[in-house]
Amino acid sequence: MTLIHETDYGTPARVSETLVTLEIDGRSITVPDGTSVMRAAMDAGITVPKLCATDSLEPFGSCRLCAVEIEGRRGTPASCTTPVAPGMKVHTQTDKLAKLRRGVMELYISDHPLDCLTCAANGDCELQDMAGAVGLRNVRYGFDGENHRAAAKDESNPYFTFDASKCIVCSRCVRACQETQGTFALTIDGRGFASSVSPGAKESFMDSECVSCGACVQACPTATLTEKSIIEHGQPEHSVITTCAYCGVGCSFKAELQGTTVVRMTPWKNGGANEGHSCVKGRFAWGYATHKDRIMKPMVRERITDPWREVSWEEAIAYAAERLKAVQAKYGRGSIGGITSSRCTNEEVYVVQKMIRAAFGTNNIDTCARVCHSPTGYGLSQTFGTSAGTQDFKSVDKSDVILVIGANPTDGHPVFGSRMKKRLRAGAKLIVIDPRRIDLVRSPHVQAEYHLQLQPGTNVAVVNAIAHTIVTEGLVDRSFVEGRCDPAAFAKWEAFIAEHRNSPEYLESRTGVPADQVRAAARLYATGGNAAIYYGLGVTEHSQGSSTVMAIANLAMATGNIGREGVGVNPLRGQNNVQGSCDMGSFPHELPGYRHVSDDLVRQEFEAAWGVTLDPEPGLRIPNMFDSAHDGSFRGLFVQGEDIVQSDPNTTHVTSALESLDVVIVQDLFLNETAAFAHVFFPGTSFLEKDGTFTNAERRINRVRKAMPSKVGRDEHWVACALATAMGYPMHYETTSEIMDEIARLTPTFRGVSFEKLDRVGSVQWPCTGFEDDDTGMAIMHGESFARGLGRFVITEYVPTDERTTRMYPLVLTTGRILAHYNVGAQTRRTANVAWHPEDVLEINAVDAEIRGVKDGDMVSLASRMGATTLRAVISDRMPAGVVYTTFHHPVTGANVITTENSDWATNCPEYKVTAVQVARSNQPSDWQVDYAKNDVERKRIAAANVLAAE
């Protein structure tokens, strides 16, 4: 194991069909037209000194170290900004250049502290390297001239420092903030010698618009921007390539370590999803993995009111199996079940679902995707034939029109958000459909052409109205529809959608979106070139979530925006492995690969492989489990790495269900809210301790590698195997790769995948085999034909949700997330990310606030017919009148105490996005919050004796 040093080619790769051959230092090299001389030299194995150039940024030409001589040209042009030309003869090392470079370095060092030995970048400093490369031996200017050596340090950001005294003003940070991240938080202040990097208008990093993505730190060639972890620990000695465990983007990272201590996470340039970019979560918020709250030992207890008792693994597993078996003996096989986690690896999820189907002998298996993207699986499967997004992330680079609906990429999927913003800055047009004015609507150098600010719950109406416009204004791509889609289904749909009740004008009063805007957006989508749709939970988490997904698919098919780069239908997956957990057969009706349990051939295949008889009837979905718990037929639950109490809607319904169970087993890093209702706790492993794979939103199977050994002594899949074995069904895998081999054997879309292949090619996008050039899988789906053969238009009738505003509850609450936190916050709340978002707040329009006498920062009560909570109100012009918004990152907020049990008609995905509420000033916590505070202490006690013994 060594430290991975990635080659920096100095300038970005260029794509061109024209190749140019030139000679550099006597070596002939052929590169694409438009390539810089610097990059061509690197391709030829020749390193040209450089400081301001780095291959993630466009050439800038400011440091002047990379000067070269070109025969027949005057002067000493910078190789970073000079493109190659045919027959060019370049010299990178001459006496003149040596003198020039030394002269430039002499200037740099004349304004630089000479504290290399105690500098945090010692050993990882390009300035130091260049001083060595050019042979700088003395600084004749002396050190008594004007300088910045006393410049102040900005330590405001919790994760990195900005030491202006070490800054060489190469602008790499400024450019990274602009080009890579697209936030434009940094600039150069002053001019000439006084030039200095400034966040905002001379603000601190923390007070500025900086989103702490780390791109500037990554780009800095000196110690100026340095991770605090590196200042504390020093340079890493080895790295492990792995995959971030936060959102569905699935960024590849180098975990950089000293022994088993992670000292830095750096985005990996070769990562297919992120290509070297990161966000504040993946880059910095990994400290939870070693947080003191982590539970390191298995624990059991008789009753949930008892304190926890730490026990051995053997005892915990035996205890769990015993209780589960007792329940089954009394109430039948179907009285227990389990929930898999979209945060765990494919291998872990696969093993848990296998345990439930084979060892528990039931299909009572569901996954947290139920509450996020189950409508995506259903909707895209119905229309296209696969339960997955159609594109890779890179595809957006070729989009001309981008339609974002019910997603907030700059907060929820920040690395992809940055890629999208880059394309938007380059001229692609943007349509946003969202009740809330998300950042994309208007941010630096990005402005939506149309923001259709609809009433929550009217997605189907708006998408239908767009389709209506396309159909009635003759904008349908007839040749695509005729060649690729089911004609009968299209004809039916065409007649349906053309009806007046689907027109923008008819629906305007329902949706609140002016008809002319809908029409204009529809025209742009249909005629603006490559048009791509990106959507998130704002689409799925509705009573008509599946309908909206299908309505979106209809739109893409009607306009021929499927099957090539730049187009498509793209769900932005919430969690790191939502795609994978669904692929792995986590649904009660589907075995791995989305194959129905009622299909005899499918079942036979698994029965043969697993040596058991499988139930042909679908099992219980999560909401059914809760309902069955209430009626007494469901008695035992295994929960893998998910906090259903905090994340599922209508909290009191969930908790009363859990309280009625005979046995609840939780496997997690922390004693989460669900664990308060559990009898067995299996300590889990963080992603840094896992070996396996995650599958991201673009169907990319990425490797997760162990950066450190399991802190709890066991791998999570070992626990499932041990429990299955204890239940009477022996399960055992020598290595994690054996699990993937079994997955690949039994799952058509995963065929051909193995750890060996992933290690060799980096990542693979499923489907992985069965077509030409399938080494890294399929980037763009449905190229020649749809996975289901002919694309199928589905009638999507708009049916308003049952959740209506009333005089009692006149406002609509919609929920979401913010950049600094992830999901229930179990991880991010245990990092310095709380500096940005210490509490959930209620965003409310100024008019709604005024009517209620609510001032900015007031505590307010937020109540629905389900329950109430108290939180801080923030007056925000992002919100339209009548709609309020909050996040669910902090358990004390209890945002889901408010949400209802309404759910998607097809998949039961909860309707988190529409709840009728009332807001009033309040000076006390809600009843639920009082109970929560009490239970939080009582239900999470660990027996003192054992704590002492453990010490």
Add this chain to the structure above:
Amino acid sequence: MSGHLITVFVPRDSAALSVGADAVAAAIRAEAAKRDLPLRIVRNGSRGMLYLEPLVEVETAQGRVAYGPVTPADVPALFDAGFLTGGEHALGHGLTEEIPYFKKQERLTFARCGIIDPLSVEDYRAHGGFRGLENALAMSQAEIVKVVTDSGLRGRGGAGFPTGIKWNTVMQAKADEKFVCCNADEGDSGTFADRMIIEGDPFCLIEGMTIAAIAVGATSGYVYMRSEYPHATATLRHAIKLAYDEGWLGDNIHGTNRTFHLDVRVGAGAYICGEETAMLESLEGKRGMVRAKPPLPALEGLFGKPTVVNNVLSLCSVPIILDKGGEYYRDFGVGRSRGTLPFQLAGNIRNGGIVEKAFGITLHELLYDFGGGTITGRPIRTVQVGGPLGAYLPPSQFDLPKDYEAFAAQEAMVGHGGIVVFDDSVDMAQQARFAMEFCVAESCGKCTPCRIGSTRGMETLDKIIAGKNVDANLELLADLCDVMVDGSLCAMGGMTPYPVRSAVKHFPEDFRKKQHAVRVTHIAAE
């Protein structure tokens, strides 16, 4: 012209205003009213003889008669002397056109400046205005570019790049939109020709830009004006409005189906924005930072679109070229420097002002025949040619013909035609220091040689001036100059060493004044 009314010309040019032209005009008006003498006052541009400003002219049957410099106190006496009919007075210079300073010039670009009412389209047309544009409107794009190429016109901003070739590049570029940008960020010390022609003949610039736009296929243009030129800005904005009103700008120019929209943008006081790429950044609303080239602005200029960036004088030379043909213009000048250049005499000079002459004139002729030597009466020790980045030339080089190539061979430049004169009291070490100081103040800060080098250069010169380690520091200074020349991103840092090197080369004695004295002290201190 309004019949029998006597016309009196009092310039509105900034240089004239700075010495009281408004007060003079008011005094003339008041005195005429007092004496019940009806007259018409035209606020014209300057004739360019700044040493005579405020230069009052009176229209007579023989021609315009000049009086100057006139103060308000002189006005009653001028009336008494019958100046309204060309009467003699101590301030009188006879017919303006016969003043040798003026008569010896070859006015092509400045042909109308000081003669016409700058804000009268009628006056402009009466003096040949818009004939070039009318010709251009009847030509193909390629034909216009060919005429400009044939004329031999080169960029008057300083770099001397052939205008026709630049236009051809933009014309050939394929794009949905193209721009013509005029660089009126005239920041070089001792230069004022851009300002003067904008204040004295703004339609000439409008016409030149419109021709450029038609030639390359641009539909919008901007004039980037330095903030220190409020009068020029106001005049040009007014002229643009008049041009729109009369159909010389806008959509469908005079029914020809050609479109050109023109607007003025005012800078924020950065010298570097006179560098074309920094100017484009500034026009885009960004910090005035120099861009690396390539890409050339001709291909990726304003907002990334193909853009003609020309200096005011280049664009103002275009109308006469299109009016009289490329050959007419090319017949002036020498070698590869064709046409005329409006030289600007400034600094310690007796007769400061504009001298438009064909290339090939020597410095000696300009300094003595036109300029009349220093105003202090002391001998000229050196002149700085081409702005603050131009070399200092000693009298031994005053016979150098004004020609781009001849000057370049001496590491000097013709530049924008500015000439700043110094007498023998100048301290050239201080002038060298000033060159670095200017760079310290004006460097955009992008490239290292300019950003840090200028500060180190100033510090090193301070040490030299103080007599510290003079030999070693002169060597260091020479090395620094090499790094700045070879390494800088643009001419700001790249040419700052020219005045420094030339000062050291031609006036080495000024750099060793304290050397001996300090060396003794220094050794004692050690």
